[in-house]
Every structure is written in C-alpha cells, then in structure tokens.
Amino acid sequence: MVTISDVTTVFDRLYPPELAESWDAVGLVCGDPSAGVRKVYFCVDVVAATVDEALEWGADLLVAHHPLLLRGVTAIPASTPKGRTLHRLIRAGAGLFVAHTNADSAxxxxxxxxxxxxxxxxxxxxxxxxxxxxxxxxxxxxxxxxxxxxxxxxxxxxxxxxxxxxxxxxxxxxxxxxxxxxxxxxxxxxxxxxxxxxxxxxxxxxxxxxxxxxxxxxxxxxxxxxAHWATEQPWLAQAAAALVSSVGPATVETFVSDLVTDPWTRAVVPDHPREGAS
The missing domain is CATH 3.40.1390.30 (NIF3 (NGG1p interacting factor 3)-like)
Structure with missing residues (x-):
C-alpha cells in the first residue's frame, strides 16, 4: 500500500521544498508518514467546507495549496477555527500536506x-x-x-x-x-x-x-x-495527475475539489448610472 511518506516523497520531487520562500510553511502538517493512503483529496484552502467534503469522501490525506499554519503558533486549541480544523483531521486519521510557493516556482x-x-x-x-x-x-x-x-x-x-x-x-x-x-x-x-x-x-x-x-x-x-482561488484551482488537477502518474492509478484515488473557497460570496454591479454621472 502507498503510504503518506510515499506521497510526500513524490511531491517533494515535483515541488522541492527548497523552492519555497523563506517565510512559507510547506510539507507535512499532520499525519503519520507510515500510514497507508488510498484516497487523496486536493484543495486550495483548508477551511471547514473543504474538510467537510474531504472527510465525507473518506480522504486519508489532504493536499492543499495554502498553508493552514503559515505563522508560528504556541497552541492549537479546538476553540479556534484552525485548531478545530486540525483536531478534526487528526481525529479522522487524515493527513495534511501543503505545497505553496514551492509549487508556484516549480x-x-x-x-x-x-x-x-x-x-x-x-x-x-x-x-x-x-x-x-x-x-x-x-x-x-x-x-x-x-x-x-x-x-x-x-x-x-x-x-x-x-x-x-x-x-x-x-x-x-x-x-x-x-x-x-x-x-x-x-x-x-x-x-x-x-x-x-x-x-x-x-x-x-x-x-x-x-x-x-x-x-x-x-x-x-x-x-x-x-479571484485568487480561481487562478490557483487549476493546479489541483495537475498535481493529482502527477501523483497518479508517479504511484500508479491502481494504488490511489484522487478527488479534485471545485468547491469555491474564495471569501467573496457576492458582487453587485449597479444597473443605473451613479448619482451625478452624465
């Protein structure tokens, strides 16, 4: 069986960590490297909605573009949004891997x-x-x-x-x-x-x-x-295909999320001239 370590080895070859900017946080965020992986879920943002989708699908590993923990922390209580997300992943036995600016430069x-x-x-x-x-x-x-x-x-x-x-x-x-x-x-x-x-x-x-x-x-x-999300979401399919090509289609199943995680939920364009316009 393919392990988390096998998957991270593939992605470290495709998106070398040394390509990441000095301020970035890439690589394995949580998960046992020796744990088996059958289902790999790809998303841009690790937020409640994508975690819901991933866990409902039965993902063993999430591969995200944006880091969940970009800045140093001293605690991850489940009373905070990021702490709650991380606790959910750990309880479900799902790993999280991030390829950010290293994937930008690759x-x-x-x-x-x-x-x-x-x-x-x-x-x-x-x-x-x-x-x-x-x-x-x-x-x-x-x-x-x-x-x-x-x-x-x-x-x-x-x-x-x-x-x-x-x-x-x-x-x-x-x-x-x-x-x-x-x-x-x-x-x-x-x-x-x-x-x-x-x-x-x-x-x-x-x-x-x-x-x-x-x-x-x-x-x-x-x-x-x-939109920020829209310019990065196309990469997910590329990364998923590269993983399958590396480990074989019979070993892992992939899910590329098209769930819109752009924070803006509506844009309104006025259908009348602004006041004072000619």
Missing part, C-alpha cells in the same frame, strides 16, 4: 496550469529564479491567435473557475493582445516584471488600487484581475 507548477487554460505557447518564467532559468514565479507565453483585451477578459471568465467577482480589466478594451503573463495568486509585486518583459497583458489576482492605477497610467500591459 516546473510545471501553479502558473503552468493557469497558462494551459489559455493555451499559451513557448512558456518562460515571469520572475525567474537566479539559480535556474526554467524555474520561478509566473509564466509568459503567446496566445494561439491575437485577441483584444476585452475578448481575453471574456475568455478568462469562461476558462477559469467561476467566482462572484468574475474577472476585471484595467486598460484599453480594444488593445490587441498577443503575449500574456500569468501568475497564480496575488501578483501585483510582479507588475514590474510584466512591464519589463514587454507583454501585452498580465493576468493575476488581488491587484490593489494604487499599484494598478499607477501601472495603467504608465502605459504598462493591460491588467486582468481574477
């Missing part, structure tokens, strides 16, 4: 899965690691056919998992886009990389008002702002 990694949704070609890192040219945060690629920024935004809304916030565009909707940079998760720290690379558009998440406004004023690439 090849293939989170942004490769995101780029695949747009069929981007000739991929290269947006923010390469100095020690390995093919590793790093984000990806830059070329669209199969040029699109306007408006059409690219509509495409993004179709090919990414749906969330209430949808996809926002900053820039000229009619701009012709041939080259696109993508970065799963929060990406406004890579605005300079996208501008420096000379791409036509940059799709990421969690773009803040002032950096986006200043970027637009400077004439940089068109910006597409999607």
């Amino acid at each position: 090849d293939p990694g989170v942004s490769d899965a995101l780029a695949a949704r747009f069929d981007l070609r000739d991929l290269r890192p947006l923010h390469p690691r100095p020690d390995a040219a093919n590793l790093g945060i984000g990806r830059i690629g070329t669209l199969p056919e040029p699109l306007t920024a408006a059409d690219l935004t509509a495409l993004a809304a179709r090919v990414l998992p749906a969330t209430p916030g949808g996809v926002r565009l900053a820039g000229d909707p009619g701009r012709v886009v041939r080259t696109v940079a993508v970065s799963g998760g929060a990406g406004d720290s890579y605005l300079g990389d996208a501008t420096g690379a000379g791409v036509d558009a940059f799709l990421t998440a969690d773009l803040r008002h002032h950096p986006a406004s200043e970027h637009a004023e400077s004439g940089g690439p068109a910006l597409l702002d999607a």
Whole structure:
C-alpha cells in the first residue's frame, strides 16, 4: 500500500521544498508518514467546507495549496477555527500536506496550469529564479491567435473557475493582445516584471488600487484581475495527475475539489448610472 511518506516523497520531487520562500510553511502538517493512503483529496484552502467534503469522501490525506499554519503558533486549541480544523483531521486519521510557493516556482507548477487554460505557447518564467532559468514565479507565453483585451477578459471568465467577482480589466478594451503573463495568486509585486518583459497583458489576482492605477497610467500591459482561488484551482488537477502518474492509478484515488473557497460570496454591479454621472 502507498503510504503518506510515499506521497510526500513524490511531491517533494515535483515541488522541492527548497523552492519555497523563506517565510512559507510547506510539507507535512499532520499525519503519520507510515500510514497507508488510498484516497487523496486536493484543495486550495483548508477551511471547514473543504474538510467537510474531504472527510465525507473518506480522504486519508489532504493536499492543499495554502498553508493552514503559515505563522508560528504556541497552541492549537479546538476553540479556534484552525485548531478545530486540525483536531478534526487528526481525529479522522487524515493527513495534511501543503505545497505553496514551492509549487508556484516549480516546473510545471501553479502558473503552468493557469497558462494551459489559455493555451499559451513557448512558456518562460515571469520572475525567474537566479539559480535556474526554467524555474520561478509566473509564466509568459503567446496566445494561439491575437485577441483584444476585452475578448481575453471574456475568455478568462469562461476558462477559469467561476467566482462572484468574475474577472476585471484595467486598460484599453480594444488593445490587441498577443503575449500574456500569468501568475497564480496575488501578483501585483510582479507588475514590474510584466512591464519589463514587454507583454501585452498580465493576468493575476488581488491587484490593489494604487499599484494598478499607477501601472495603467504608465502605459504598462493591460491588467486582468481574477479571484485568487480561481487562478490557483487549476493546479489541483495537475498535481493529482502527477501523483497518479508517479504511484500508479491502481494504488490511489484522487478527488479534485471545485468547491469555491474564495471569501467573496457576492458582487453587485449597479444597473443605473451613479448619482451625478452624465
């Protein structure tokens, strides 16, 4: 039988822990490395809803993108949300493994899965690691056919998992886009990389008002702002397929969660002009 140790060995090879940022917390969070694993559940966020789904399915191991315990703690009482979650997993005998910024920088990694949704070609890192040219945060690629920024935004809304916030565009909707940079998760720290690379558009998440406004004023690439969860969820299927390929389809069963764990539950767009607008 495949063990938790066997699974973590696979993921440590695919997403080496040394690729993680110094502030990150990746690897096995809970679980006996010698315990057998038959069912592996994949999610972006370890929250009550995904734990419910995983345990109802009978998962032996959860593989998550976002760390449950990112910052150091001195206690994990079940009276706190994270403590309660961890206690539930331990009582159920389910392990938890996290691949976060190491999966962001790996090849293939989170942004490769995101780029695949747009069929981007000739991929290269947006923010390469100095020690390995093919590793790093984000990806830059070329669209199969040029699109306007408006059409690219509509495409993004179709090919990414749906969330209430949808996809926002900053820039000229009619701009012709041939080259696109993508970065799963929060990406406004890579605005300079996208501008420096000379791409036509940059799709990421969690773009803040002032950096986006200043970027637009400077004439940089068109910006597409999607939900954080939606830009990272495509990686789950990639990771699940890589695990099955490594240990064999007869040894483990996988479940890729499409449960929306984006914190925003509704977006309301006014259907009338704001007061004072012409």
